[in-house]
Each structure stands twice: as structure tokens, then as C-alpha cells.
Amino acid sequence: MWYLCVFYHRLLEYRRPEVESLAGLFDASIDSTATLQWSLPVDYHSDSPFHLVNLPSEELAQSIASRSILVKGIYEIWGEGRNFEELEEAIKSYPDDRKLPYLTPGSTFKINVDSFGKALSSHEQKDRLQKLSFIPFEGRVNLRNPEHKFCLMDNDVCGSNNGLAPIVQSRIFFGREVAVSDRKLLQTYQLKSRKYLGPTAMDAEMAFLMANLAQVKPGKLVYDPFVGTGSILVAAAHFGAMTMGADIDIRVVRDGRGPDCNVWSNFKQYGLPMPISLLRADNNLPPWRSGLKEVFDAIICDPPYGVRAGGRKSGGRKLLKGIIDPYTVPDDKRTGHIPSTAPYSLVECVHDLLDRAAKMLVIGGRLVYFYPILRDDNSIDTTFPEHPCFKLVAVCEQILSFRYSRVLLTMVKVAPYTEDIELAAKMKHLEFRENHVKWLEEGNLHSAVFSPLETQVNGVSEKSSSKPKYRGKYV
Amino acid sequence: MTDWRSASRAQIQLDSPEPDHRADHSKNKVQFEWLKLKYEDKLRRMRLLTHNMLSSNIKGVTNGFPLLIEVEKVVEKAVDFNADFLRNMFAMIEWNALVEASRTVGYSELPENAESSMLDSDEFLQKFHHALLELHLEEGALVCPETGRKFTVNKGIPNMLLHEDEV
Numbered sequence: 001m002w003y004l005c006v007f008y009h010r011l012l013e014y015r016r017p018e019v020e021s022l023a024g025l026f027d028a029s030i031d032s033t034a035t036l037q038w039s040l041p042v043d044y045h046s047d048s049p050f051h052l053v054n055l056p057s058e059e060l061a062q063s064i065a066s067r068s069i070l071v072k073g074i075y076e077i078w079g080e081g082r083n084f085e086e087l088e089e090a091i092k093s094y095p096d097d098r099k100l101p102y103l104t105p106g107s108t109f110k111i112n113v114d115s116f117g118k119a120l121s122s123h124e125q126k127d128r129l130q131k132l133s134f135i136p137f138e139g140r141v142n143l144r145n146p147e148h149k150f151c152l153m154d155n156d157v158c159g160s161n162n163g164l165a166p167i168v169q170s171r172i173f174f175g176r177e178v179a180v181s182d183r184k185l186l187q188t189y190q191l192k193s194r195k196y197l198g199p200t201a202m203d204a205e206m207a208f209l210m211a212n213l214a215q216v217k218p219g220k221l222v223y224d225p226f227v228g229t230g231s232i233l234v235a236a237a238h239f240g241a242m243t244m245g246a247d248i249d250i251r252v253v254r255d256g257r258g259p260d261c262n263v264w265s266n267f268k269q270y271g272l273p274m275p276i277s278l279l280r281a282d283n284n285l286p287p288w289r290s291g292l293k294e295v296f297d298a299i300i301c302d303p304p305y306g307v308r309a310g311g312r313k314s315g316g317r318k319l320l321k322g323i324i325d326p327y328t329v330p331d332d333k334r335t336g337h338i339p340s341t342a343p344y345s346l347v348e349c350v351h352d353l354l355d356r357a358a359k360m361l362v363i364g365g366r367l368v369y370f371y372p373i374l375r376d377d378n379s380i381d382t383t384f385p386e387h388p389c390f391k392l393v394a395v396c397e398q399i400l401s402f403r404y405s406r407v408l409l410t411m412v413k414v415a416p417y418t419e420d421i422e423l424a425a426k427m428k429h430l431e432f433r434e435n436h437v438k439w440l441e442e443g444n445l446h447s448a449v450f451s452p453l454e455t456q457v458n459g460v461s462e463k464s465s466s467k468p469k470y471r472g473k474y475v
Numbered sequence: 476m477t478d479w480r481s482a483s484r485a486q487i488q489l490d491s492p493e494p495d496h497r498a499d500h501s502k503n504k505v506q507f508e509w510l511k512l513k514y515e516d517k518l519r520r521m522r523l524l525t526h527n528m529l530s531s532n533i534k535g536v537t538n539g540f541p542l543l544i545e546v547e548k549v550v551e552k553a554v555d556f557n558a559d560f561l562r563n564m565f566a567m568i569e570w571n572a573l574v575e576a577s578r579t580v581g582y583s584e585l586p587e588n589a590e591s592s593m594l595d596s597d598e599f600l601q602k603f604h605h606a607l608l609e610l611h612l613e614e615g616a617l618v619c620p621e622t623g624r625k626f627t628v629n630k631g632i633p634n635m636l637l638h639e640d641e642v
């Protein structure tokens with residue numbers, strides 16, 4: 001059945017993939033790589049918060065809304081139209097057997113009046129409500145605890161550029177509320193009240209979205225190879241998963257900022273079960289035993305892109321200076337030796353991540369990670385990393401600055417990790433090792449993001465003044 | 476009206492029985508240290524599940540699994556029981572390594588051999604759960620069986636990073 005899915009006007013590209021992922025999570029019969037059927041109300045832009053979605057059952061709609069971060073509510077539409085006359089006609093022609101059970105004499109009800117992009121005064125609300133008097137409500141009004149809730153919604157058109165999606169013509173919707181979401185958990189988990197934070201701690205809303213896209217649920221094992229302060233695992237643990245994390249920086253995973261301010265304390269703060277393990281390990285040379293595979297149900301991470309924080313890998317000095325001579329640690333200095341690390345280019349980091357995930361994820365397991373892209377006009381059709389074991393199911397962009405944005409990629413493991421793939425990955429690993437310096441130069445996002453603007457050719461100045469007015473992805 | 480500062484001072488005096496007794500100060504401090512230790516015990520953990528997944532990845536080492544355990548301090552801590560998780564994990568566990576590791580840290584209840592049919596027994600699951608998740612190596616080391624290289628475990632975090640010449 002088709003439902004009206006109303007979203008929060010945020011993170012626009014993340015909204016449909018989140019619902020699809022949750023549909024797959026709650027209904028095992030939905031193929032996890034398939035997409036749901038979507039459509040838009042007549043005249044509407046896909047950036048508008050009103051979307052129509054075909055879901056197999058009302059229970060599924062309720063489950064999705066209860067878990068979703070970006071869904072505001074899901075409604076069964078009784079009627080819609082460009083104006084109240086059309087709305088009335090539509091509601092009257094909606095089948096009675098769908099309406100009457102909710103209008104019975106003994107029941108209680110409430111109608112919410114809402115307009116997207118505009119605050120309605122109580123007077124305006126009352127005006128609009130009175131136009132619904134043709135609906136034969138027989139129950140009593142109860143604003144506190146009604147049995148049935150209805151909603152009258154429209155999209156304000158004020159013509160001017162108010163940052164909202166351009167729509168040709170507004171529509172009015174009237175429907176029965178099937179489920180509404182609860183974003184209270186974002187307040188509980190907001191970063192400003194978290195004890196231990198790092199410079200790239202993942203925002204709570206995004207961390208929960210990542211957990212939803214990774215289909216995290218109780219009893220699943222979730223791994224973050226760049227765990228840092230644990231902000232992504234906190235979200236996964238909230239949804240009941242067992243968590244594991246690794247980081248190359250031992251000060252972050254082991255010490256934090258003292259006994260009551262570290263990764264463990266972040267879990268304790270919310271009463272969540274502790275991670276199963278935290279370890280100091282290198283994503284380039286992970287310490288997993290060779291026979292270990294298909295262990296994790298999801299790998300969720302935010303790799304270091306080299307803009308705010310750069311990646312490091314083991315095997316320092318000799319690579320840094322380009323010296324081929326073997327570097328040796330004297331025997332008497334082995335205990336307590338602090339190994340140096342080398343910079344880790346994004347290309348190599350993502351290669352390692354995909355290869356490792358292909359091996360360590362169960363079939364049907366999900367890899368959810370951020371990938372940075374430069375926002376030149378030339379690179380509109382960016383190609384994303386690929387792997388024979390994975391199918392890319394969602395690409396969601398979040399614009400970070402004028403120069404670059406990051407894209408959340410959701411991949412599902414669809415094929416087993418074979419020996420051929422392992423061999424190819426090993427060859428690539430050696431190639432990276434040999435041409436370390438070259439890759440560092442090529443994958444240097446930092447200079448592209450922070451270099452002065454003049455370097456971009458002179459003609460650009462005129463372009464930047466005629467920036468498109470509507471930039472929906474910014475929200 | 477009472478100033479808030481004096482109000483809170485009065486509150487403190489109510490809470491502590493002998494507020495002016497300086498001699499008790501050191502005792503309080505000791506207790507505080509002890510509490511802190513106890514608190515840390517609760518948090519820091521390297522479990523045998525982790526041990527079962529790790530190996531020595533030093534260049535040239537062909538059989539770096541299982542790592543030997545050098546125990547300095549082991550802590551036991553109850554963890555919520557989840558049978559489904561255990562059943563999922565069973566398939567990937569190297570049983571002999573788990574038995575050996577649990578003996579090293581002082582738990583010898585696990586049977587020598589295990590097969591998936593045993594997962595129906597609640598008694599077995601409880602033992603498996605205890606060995607896998609409730610025994611924590613807090614201080615010690617994991618030792619490479621081939622080279623003897625020690626990977627230290629400090630505050631429950633195994634340090635698996637290789638030296639420059641081991642990469």
C-alpha cells in the first residue's frame with residue numbers, strides 16, 4: 001500500500017536510503033539490495049519533505065518510523081488536492097471501508113494542522129480545520145491521548161528563495177497518522193554533552209544514520225577500524241549490537257583523557273554495554289589470524305581523508321625518507337620501543353578497507369563508510385571505489401564546504417571472498433608499498449581543499465557569483 | 476535569603492559525619508584511589524574472543540596463531556548473556572585456542588572438544604559465554620609463538636602495532 005512519508009528537511013540524500021535500509025532490517029523478505037517503490041506528489045521536487053512510498057504493511061511502516069532518524073511521520077492519505085475543493089472531493093471518494101473504522105462514535109481523535117515552511121497561528125489552524133467539517137467524525141476530540149490521529153498538511157509557497165525546494169504548485173494532504181518518529185535520542189547523545197571527544201568525533205545524528213544504513217540490530221557484531229573516540233560504535237551499541245574497534249593511535253584507545261574520560265566512559269555515560277574489544281592495530285596490516293573470515297555483520301567507519309585528520313600506517317621512517325635499506329631496531333631497545341608511523345594515503349586506505357571488509361563481513365553484511373570528493377565542476381560524475389564482492393546500494397552526499405563534500409557509501413557483500421581476489425589484493429598492497437611517495441602525492445586532498453582560490457583559474461570568479469540559488473544538499 | 480555557597484557548605488557538613496577531622500583525610504584518599512582502581516577494572520577489557528581473532532602478523536611469520544598469553548592481571552566481569560550471538564560466534568571460534576587460552580587465565584571448565592550440537596545445552600552455552608566474554612586480560616602480553624615477540628596488553632588494550640623492521 002502507498003503511504004505518505006514525510007521527512008525532516010535535513011540530509012536530503014540520506015532520507016530514502018535510510019527508509020529502504022530499515023525496511024530490509026525489519027522485513028527479512030525484502031531483498032537487502034533491492035529498492036522500495038517511491039514516487040512524488042504531482043508537481044513536487046524530490047528535495048521536498050513529502051514522498052510517497054509503497055510498503056507491504058502498516059506494521060512495517062510503524063517499525064521504520066520508530067527507528068528512523070529522518071522520517072517525521074508516515075500517513076495513510078485519505079485525500080490530496082491543489083486546494084480545499086479538490087481535497088474534499090478526494091476524501092469523499094476515498095473508500096468508506098478504509099475511513100469508517102476510524103470515525104466510530106466511541107473513539108477519540110485529534111487532528112494536527114501543519115504547513116511546511118510556515119508557522120500557522122492558532123487562528124489559521126482553526127480556519128483550516130473548519131474546512132474539514134464534511135468528514136463525518138463521530139468520536140470525541142481528545143488532544144492528550146487520542147486513539148486516532150489525523151494530519152492536515154501543506155507546503156507553503158512563498159515564491160521567494162527561502163532555502164526550500166522549488167515547487168510548482170502547493171498541495172494539501174489529509175491523512176491518518178500511521179506512525180511518527182522520535183528524535184529524542186539525538187538529544188541524549190548529542191556531542192556537546194559527551195565526555196570524551198576528538199576533533200573528528202562523528203555527529204550523533206550522522207552516527208545513528210550510519211547505524212541504520214548498516215542495519216544494526218541486537219546480537220550483531222559491528223566493527224570500526226578507525227574507532228577514535230568511539231562515536232560511531234556508541235550509536236551501534238544503542239541499537240543493541242556488540243561492538244569492536246581498532247585505532248592506530250594508542251593514546252586515543254587506551255588512555256583518553258584520564259580514567260573517567262575515554263572511549264569506555266563514553267559507553268558508560270549512556271549505560272551501554274562496553275565494546276567487546278578495543279585494540280591498537282593498523283588498518284594496513286591488520287593482526288587478524290589468516291583463517292578468520294565472515295565474522296562481522298557490519299563495518300561502519302569514517303576513514304581519515306587527510307583533510308582534518310590524516311591517516312597513519314605502520315612502517316615509518318624508511319618510507320618517509322625513501323631509503324630502501326632495512327631499518328632495524330636494536331635488540332636492547334625492543335621493549336618499550338615506540339614504532340614510528342608513515343602517512344597513509346586515502347587511496348591505499350580505502351583499498352585496504354574494501355579488501356578487509358570483503359573478507360571479514362558475512363554475506364549480506366554491510367560496509368558503511370564516508371568517502372570525500374572534491375566539488376569541482378569537472379568531477380560531476382565521480383566514480384566510487386568498487387569491489388567484486390560488494391554491491392553499492394546507497395550514495396548520500398553531505399556538503400562540507402565550497403571545495404569538498406563527503407559521500408556516505410553503503411555497500412552490501414553479495415559474493416564470497418575468493419582466493420583470486422585475495423591474491424589481486426596482495427599484489428595491489430605491494431604496489432602501494434613500492435610507490436608509497438607517488439600515492440601520497442596523488443591522494444592529497446588536503447592541498448586541494450586548503451589551497452588558495454586563485455589557483456583555480458580566473459574565469460571562476462564570475463561563476464561563483466552566479467551560484468545556483470537553491471542548494472538543497474546544504475541542509 | 477541564604478547565599479547559595481553557604482547553603483552548599485551546610486549541605487556538605489550534613490553529609491559528612493566528621494567534617495573537621497583532618498586525620499581522616501588520608502584514609503579518604505586511599506579509599507578514593509581504591510574506588511578509581513575498581514572503576515577502571517570495570518571498564519578496561521581484553522576478552523578471550525579478541526585473543527581468538529588475533530595473530531602475530533610480523534613479516535615472515537607463517538604461523539602466528541594462537542598467541543601465547545602472559546598473565547599479569549586477569550579480571551572477571553559479568554556480561555549480559557546473548558545465546559544468538561554465541562551461536563553465531565561458535566562457527567568462527569578456533570576451539571582449541573580458546574580452551575588453551577582460558578586455561579592460561581585460570582578457567583578450566585571448557586570441554587576439550589566441542590561441536591555445534593552442544594549449542595543446545597544451556598550449561599555449555601554458559602561456560603562458553605564465560606570463557607569468551609567474561610574473562611578479561613587487563614595487564615600482560617600476547618606472545619608470538621614463532622618469534623617470541625611480545626605484544627603488550629596495557630589497560631586491557633592489546634598493542635598490535637609492528638616495529639619498523641617487522642613490517
